[in-house]
Amino acid sequence: MRFTATASDVRKALAGTEVQIARSVTAGMRQVTDGLKEDLRDDVRRAGLGQRLANTWRGRTFPTSGESVDAAAYVSSNAPKLINAFDQGVTITAQGRKYLAIPTPDAGVRVVSGRRAKGSGGNGLTPAAWERETGAKLRFIPTATGGVLVADAFYRRQAARSQRRKSFRAIREAGPAKGRSFVVIFVLVRQVKLRKRLDIDAVAKEWADRVPGAIAANWTA
CATH class of the missing domain: 3.30.70 (Alpha-Beta Plaits)
Known part of the structure; x- marks a missing residue:
């Protein structure tokens, strides 16, 4: 422009x-x-x-x-x-049968080890990059509007003091959070509207x- x-x-x-x-x-x-x-x-x-x-x-x-x-x-x-x-x-729509993956606050920091996250333009966090960096696996759970990618509840995000670092790790807790078995890491949608x-x-x-x-x-x- x-x-x-x-x-x-x-x-x-x-x-x-x-x-x-x-x-x-x-x-x-x-x-x-x-x-x-x-x-x-x-x-x-x-x-x-x-x-x-x-x-x-x-x-x-x-x-x-x-x-x-x-x-x-x-x-x-x-x-x-x-x-x-x-x-x-504008409305951004995923191509083909794919979804747009939107990180939740539980995903952790957005900068991925100083490397460009494939498909993100280097500015975002992708599910593949999250799995690579944390060593934790994501599970897909379908929803009415798309789905979510979740991690085992033993995973939690880094402490706030660590979130400005260029890399992050999965932190394993002693046991799952009370009343839940997983943590939502990404929300998957077909399209998103930018106001x-x-x-x-x-x-x-x-x-x-x-x-x-x-x-x-x-x-x-």
């Missing part, structure tokens, strides 16, 4: 030499670039999507060097599909409306 902001008819709006106008327009558009980029990052952080996704927003001002009356601000994300999903709200959590168009429009003011603020006679 990307946005471009330009200043139109600045020669009519500003009375001055070509050099003065170019200097004002370019300085103004650089401020717009930085402001739009930071506000889009703030939008991601406010949505609770984390600094890493926020940092995918990048900005450039054209021309990259020198000054021009046709200067433009260009802001885009390095993760356009993910940004668009949270901006529009709209960003408002990118509103942020972009706000900064587009600021372009004339940014240029005027940098005007030097």
Whole structure:
């Protein structure tokens, strides 16, 4: 996803030499670039999507060097599909007869020994990666909406103080938790709905409306 902001008819709006106008327009558009980029990052952080996704927003001002009356601000994300999903709200459906595996809090930490979990893009935890890391086996239990993958109740997640480590292990308790024989590690569903959590168009429009003011603020006679 990307946005471009330009200043139109600045020669009519500003009375001055070509050099003065170019200097004002370019300085103004650089401020717009930085402001739009930071506000889009703030939008991601406010949505609770984390600094890493926020940092995918990048900005450039054209021309990259020198000054021009046709200067433009260009802001885009390095993760356009993910940004668009949270901006529009989309339904993600498992392909074929497969399920989407959603880790529960009992699954443990999400980073898998510093390695990329196959099929997860390196950002999530898969059932295969969980079994490999813990040495524990998962059992499938069907439900009305899909199913769950469970581990023996002798397994429990790491203590909170250990959950920032790059690896985790199964912790065996003395006996099963009272009243249950297993722990749900993954919930399996056919599809999941991502609700709209960003408002990118509103942020972009706000900064587009600021372009004339940014240029005027940098005007030097």
